[in-house]
Amino acid sequence: MKRVQMVQRVREEAGLWDIIIVGGGATGLGTAVDAASRGYKTLLLEMDDFAKGTSSRSTKLVHGGVRYLEQGDVPLVLEALKERGRLIQNAPHLVHNQSFIVPYYNWWRGAYYWLGLRIYDILSGKLGFGPSNRLSARTTLEKAATLRTEGLRGSIRYHDGQFDDSRLAVNLARTSAEHGGVPINYMKVTGLLSTSRKVSGVTARDMLSGEEFEIEGRTVINATGVFTDTILQMDRSDSRPVIKASQGVHIVLDKHFLPGETAVMIPKTTDDRILFALPWYGRVMVGTTDTPVNDITDEPEAMEEEIDFILRHASEYLSKKVSRSDIRSVFAGLRPLVKTGGKENTSEISRDHCLMVSSSGLVTIAGGKWTTYRKMAEDVVDRAAVVGGLDDKVCVTKTLRIHGWDKDIAKEDPLSHYGSDRSKIKELVRKNPKLGEPLHDRFPYIKAEVVWATRNEMAMTVEDFSARRIRALFLDAKASVEMAPEVARLMAEEAGHDERWIANQIDDYKKLAKSYQIS
Numbered sequence: 001m002k003r004v005q006m007v008q009r010v011r012e013e014a015g016l017w018d019i020i021i022v023g024g025g026a027t028g029l030g031t032a033v034d035a036a037s038r039g040y041k042t043l044l045l046e047m048d049d050f051a052k053g054t055s056s057r058s059t060k061l062v063h064g065g066v067r068y069l070e071q072g073d074v075p076l077v078l079e080a081l082k083e084r085g086r087l088i089q090n091a092p093h094l095v096h097n098q099s100f101i102v103p104y105y106n107w108w109r110g111a112y113y114w115l116g117l118r119i120y121d122i123l124s125g126k127l128g129f130g131p132s133n134r135l136s137a138r139t140t141l142e143k144a145a146t147l148r149t150e151g152l153r154g155s156i157r158y159h160d161g162q163f164d165d166s167r168l169a170v171n172l173a174r175t176s177a178e179h180g181g182v183p184i185n186y187m188k189v190t191g192l193l194s195t196s197r198k199v200s201g202v203t204a205r206d207m208l209s210g211e212e213f214e215i216e217g218r219t220v221i222n223a224t225g226v227f228t229d230t231i232l233q234m235d236r237s238d239s240r241p242v243i244k245a246s247q248g249v250h251i252v253l254d255k256h257f258l259p260g261e262t263a264v265m266i267p268k269t270t271d272d273r274i275l276f277a278l279p280w281y282g283r284v285m286v287g288t289t290d291t292p293v294n295d296i297t298d299e300p301e302a303m304e305e306e307i308d309f310i311l312r313h314a315s316e317y318l319s320k321k322v323s324r325s326d327i328r329s330v331f332a333g334l335r336p337l338v339k340t341g342g343k344e345n346t347s348e349i350s351r352d353h354c355l356m357v358s359s360s361g362l363v364t365i366a367g368g369k370w371t372t373y374r375k376m377a378e379d380v381v382d383r384a385a386v387v388g389g390l391d392d393k394v395c396v397t398k399t400l401r402i403h404g405w406d407k408d409i410a411k412e413d414p415l416s417h418y419g420s421d422r423s424k425i426k427e428l429v430r431k432n433p434k435l436g437e438p439l440h441d442r443f444p445y446i447k448a449e450v451v452w453a454t455r456n457e458m459a460m461t462v463e464d465f466s467a468r469r470i471r472a473l474f475l476d477a478k479a480s481v482e483m484a485p486e487v488a489r490l491m492a493e494e495a496g497h498d499e500r501w502i503a504n505q506i507d508d509y510k511k512l513a514k515s516y517q518i519s
Helices: 003-012 026-038 066-070 074-090 107-127 137-143 165-178 225-235 304-317 370-387 416-431 447-456 462-469 477-495 499-516
Strands: 017-022 042-045 095-104 133-136 154-163 182-184 187-195 198-206 212-222 243-254 263-266 275-280 283-287 329-338 353-357 363-367
Touching: 003 182, 003 212, 017 026, 017 198, 026 042, 026 165, 026 370, 042 165, 042 187, 066 074, 066 107, 074 095, 074 107, 074 154, 074 370, 095 107, 095 137, 107 154, 133 137, 137 154, 154 165, 165 182, 165 462, 187 212, 187 225, 212 225, 212 370, 225 243, 225 329, 225 363, 243 304, 263 304, 275 304, 283 304, 329 363, 329 499, 353 370, 363 370, 416 447, 447 462, 447 477, 462 477, 462 499, 477 499
Parallel strands: 017 042, 017 212, 042 182, 095 263, 212 363
Antiparallel strands: 095 154, 133 154, 187 198, 198 212, 243 283, 243 329, 263 275, 275 283, 353 363
16 A cells, blocks of 8 residues: 555546545544445545544544443444444454453442443343453452552453554555555545535645645545534535534553553543553553543643543552653543534533535534444445445445454564564565664564555654554653654655655654653
8 A cells, every 4th residue: 555656546537536535534444445345436535644633542442332331322332332343353453352340349339330231241242252240359459450459349340342543544544445445644635626516526735745636526425523524614614513522631651550461440530431441562551531622633632630630540549659750651632522412511422423414415424433433434335325326335344354354363462463464574574684673672663664664554754653553652652752763764765755854754753742741
């Protein structure tokens, strides 16, 4: 998958595209896979890098949503559990079974959690990841030795899925391309084309070269997440906003704060959210918050009160107090919640998706969550095909293997998240042993991964590689800055960039990484 080839296909395309997708996050990429695999001529345009925004900043869970069950949103939970089961079958190299414990410090709470999680198991049916069971206080501490012991009565263990969000996004882009789709990052849609008051395509600018395009299509899908209203206003300047953004923050700590492979769910915080402490790539990720925000940006920053909120609740449940100096990285993401029912508390707004078609024929898909991306894509392509007068073609993604599919893979393998591609990365090392050298002593990443991402995964900047092709920025921001010069050098060597490009990339990355570090 090479960007230069994708852009060339747009230049050479004389006819209409069947479907033009605006937005390269989870929903847009899922839609591109669905449309391309049905045989529609499919183009996806993303103004930044794939999954640059919300879709790389999730809690890394493929789940039904225990909290949504408590809120009574059973249909959403059922749909998400069904999609969870499909995703682990379609991308076993990126999704795995994760066990969780829910500690309780009084007996009635334990009974309440047990009942809720048994219902969760029943709703999972044959697609369940494993049955819930009660654990004694002693067994609980064997699974999570750093939990606060005072007053601990026991815990409930249940199972859900964990994944690497931005790696899945990149693999979806490659899956789309393998089915004839054209996904392009750094291609910003600047306007909508209109014929007889109907949307007939888009104008776009290549953010790397400055080249301008007019691209015609039978139907245009707005899948831009928190930027949904921006595209709606291109269609109609008086369009009413539909997105109410909520910010979620996570902190990343060293593994000793939660040794072992069992995650912890803290079921009740002061804002009625669930807090998770999750093992992730040799670190511990803790989050999240739910803070309403008005400013929409692709690089949101954690607020001091959000960091303090996580630290306070983590310290209440862990035997060792967590301080700001323990944080290796902090990151924030914006949830694209759809305004419904006049609810002001963002934690109460449904995570279900919303499908809209404007009078001009612009198709908009908004809301939802990573776990249900495939169903969202199926729904929006079904609707877009009708709007665009396309031939009726059946969705095939329920059992479609995502690029890199490999079920016989050890999670402990440092290259496991590449799936079937890991053998090709190892071949790069065989041909050039220097590429087997580590990029930094605090990471398992090797130099060959930089070459691979630049050559095959449309990584165009140091940030693309360090934040989303690997997860260094999210795991240890300071260490990722220290390895940035070597990453820039390897990318420049592969792509033919000069010393000025290297210097600019290092400078840009240092500025970016400041917001991921605690001063």
